[in-house]
Amino acid sequence: AAEDGLNAWLRYARLPPDIAKQATVPLNIVALNTTETSPVYVAGQELQKGIKGILDRSLNITHEASEGSSVVVGTIAAFNNSGISIGTPELEQDGFWLSIKGDTVEIVGQNERGALYGAFEYLSMLAQANFTEVAYATNPSAAIRWINQWDNMDGTIERGYAGPSIFFKGNAPVSNVTRVAEYARLLASIRVNGIVINNVNANAQILSDANMAGIARIADAMRPWGVKVGISLNFASPQTFGGLNTFDPLDKSVIAWWTKITDKLYQHVPDLAGFLVKANSEGQPGPLTYGRTLSDGANLFAKAAKPHGGIVMFRAFVYDNQHLNERNWKDDRANAAVDFFRGLDEKFDDNVVVQVKYGPIDFQVREPPSPLFAHLKQTASAIELQVTQEYLGQQCHLVYLPPLWKTILDFDLRVDGEKSVIGTDILSGKRFNKKGLTGYAAVVNVGQNATWLGSHLAMSNLYGYGRLAWDPTVNEVEILEDWTRLTFGLDDTVRETITRMSMESWPAYENYTGNLGIQTLTDITGPHYGPNPQSMDNNAWGQWTRADAFSIGMDRTVKNGTGFAGQYPTEVAAVFEEIETTPDDLLLWFHHVPYTHVLKNGKTVIQHFYDAHYAGAETAATFPTQWAKLEGLIDKQRFDETAFRLTYQAGHAIVWRDSINQFYNSLSGIADAHDRVNNH
Ligand code: GCW
DSSP: OHHHHHHTTOOOOOOOHHHHTTOOOOSEEEESOOOTTSHHHHHHHHHHHHHHHHHOOOOEEESSOOSSSEEEEEEHHHHHHHTOOOOOOOOOTTOEEEEEETTEEEEEESSHHHHHHHHHHHHHHHHTTOOOOEEEEEOOSOSEEEEEEOBOTTSOBTTOOSSSOSSEETTEEOSOOHHHHHHHHHHHHTTOOEEEOSOSSOOGGGGSHHHHHHHHHHHHHHGGGTOEEEEEEOTTHHHHTTOOSOOOTTOHHHHHHHHHHHHHHHHHOTTOOEEEEOOSSTTOOOGGGGTOOHHHHHHHHHHHHGGGTOEEEEEOOOOOSSSOOTTSTTOOGGGHHHHHHTTOTTTSOTTEEEEEESSSSSSOSSOOOOTHHHHOSSSEEEEEEEOSOTTTTTTTSOOOOHHHHHHHHTOBOOGGGSOOBIIIIIITSTTTTOOSOOEEEEEEOOOSSTTSSSSTTTHHHHHHHHHHHHOTTSOHHHHHHHHHHHHHOSOHHHHHHHHHHHHHHHHHHHHHHOOTTOOOOBOTTTTSOSBOGGGGSSOTTOOOOOOOSSEESOOOOTTTSOSGGGGSOHHHHHHHHSTTTSOGGGHHHHOOEETTOBOTTSSBHHHHHHHHHHHHHHHHHHHHHHHHTTBTTBOHHHHHHHHHHHHHHHHHHHHHHHHHHHHHHHHHOOOOTTSOOOOO
16 A cells, blocks of 8 residues: 555556456557667557556557557657558647547647657546547647745655655765656656755755765656756855855856756756755845846856757846844735846846745745736746645645646736736736746646555545646646546545545635735744744744734735735736735735724624634534545545644644634734633
């Protein structure tokens, strides 16, 4: 059963014989590539393994095109060379065409990676007992579909909740890359094509010769799965690692140093995806240290990587956590990204991608979308999501995240008065005609735990991330149902229960942790876990609620507040500027109001707090009982491990509920209309 955890949604569990017999199965597998490390070759093996597992049929693999009953996988070029006639499908980079007709299956990739994705698609259908005949092409919504690991070289993981790193140990890349390859397999199946393996708070030692050889080992393990490796860089490396007396991005010796280091890296890993850079944020060094611009900093790496085809993901998460002062009514960390990047839009090299966290603050339970997406018209941009549940229960709470992500991806920013939906228009590159480099990055904290994320149910977030990066319009319930069938089998009760609980989970978490846009009321100075509403003010991190005895919320209006609302395009800015038009769930994000302010739902703010916290905890209390119905319908190990976590969550939701309700009850002195909160 430990295998079930490691295989996640790629279990290839045997279908019941009466269902399996309805499948029309080809007799052979033809993989149109003989190089063992090629994704097409790997696709052939995966098809063999999957069909054996799901249908109990043993198929041979050949590498020559043959007539008759077979599943053929290869690139367009390989199909053409082999003389198998195929319609000429419209394929973009990484796209594929899948045709299933009787016992003839054709999987045609635009490139090797696309062919592998097509093989996984076919297997996903079989595993879900979907035996329909199909013929369609599918292409990614964006070229960049990456993972960011925050793994430190000592083997710890920043915000890691699932054991030590699978990439690093003892200040070096691991020598045993078994888990690395297994991870790449999972990532390939959700069409992730790149991964940055070390923490954005980067250690310059990653650039030593021995470590470069280690990165090459990791890249070798992931390459057959079509996953390219990149690394995070520390801006001060020329000084701290290279021994120069400066790291000024415009200094000639610094430029020469980075060029040389980059050339050397590409000797070790010729297809290195590129670099990820966190600069001038939370104490990290950067170009501002020398009075240079952020674009000077990004372009330094871009120029070094350009001849090798590498790209630079430059993070927009730039803010100064030393000088934010809550006594200043206009101070606002949410303003930072647009403030820092304003005026730089034309200044970035064409292989720089600005990577923007989905919200203006930091992976909170609810945020409006970052307005920076509307400002980057020339510059390529990518969204940064977090599968790691940093503020969202740290994988000890079930919180299914695609519905949260969709509030951002589906948001229409109305740039220049035109439709500008973040997923389909902006991240796809269509709205501003950006060719090639746009997309998605997700922070993921898989570790050595046999479930990858420390929780079986948390894996739907990783799976969902891949699905949405490929197609941001795919329905979040559909994602969940596919994932459930693949992970836990075809039983209706299992699917319905897990789908219902998962869909209830984010709203419940928002209810018991921090509603109305006030953010996750967690311990902001410490682990970001558990309730600590008091810590959400007077901290230098700039994550504030401005709660006093009478009122609460950040006034981010232009007329009276921090001006943040004005960073959005006109139509959106107008909505958030006024209390009347701001949706209740973002009210306290944009406005400072008395606890007695009446919401659109007819309740006062304070009564809504009380009620929502009770409602959220009540929903969480149903999770263990809902789960209990699945006893015997799934294997005992996964049943027990999940039951344990859900029971804990139900209890912790009560801790959240009571801590927060008591806190605001004391602060405001306003009684709960239903007399549950009893300080007064
Ligand atoms: O949310 C904060 C996290 C830090 C993280 C930082 C970032 C990697 O608490 O742990 O550092 O964001 O995204 O850079």
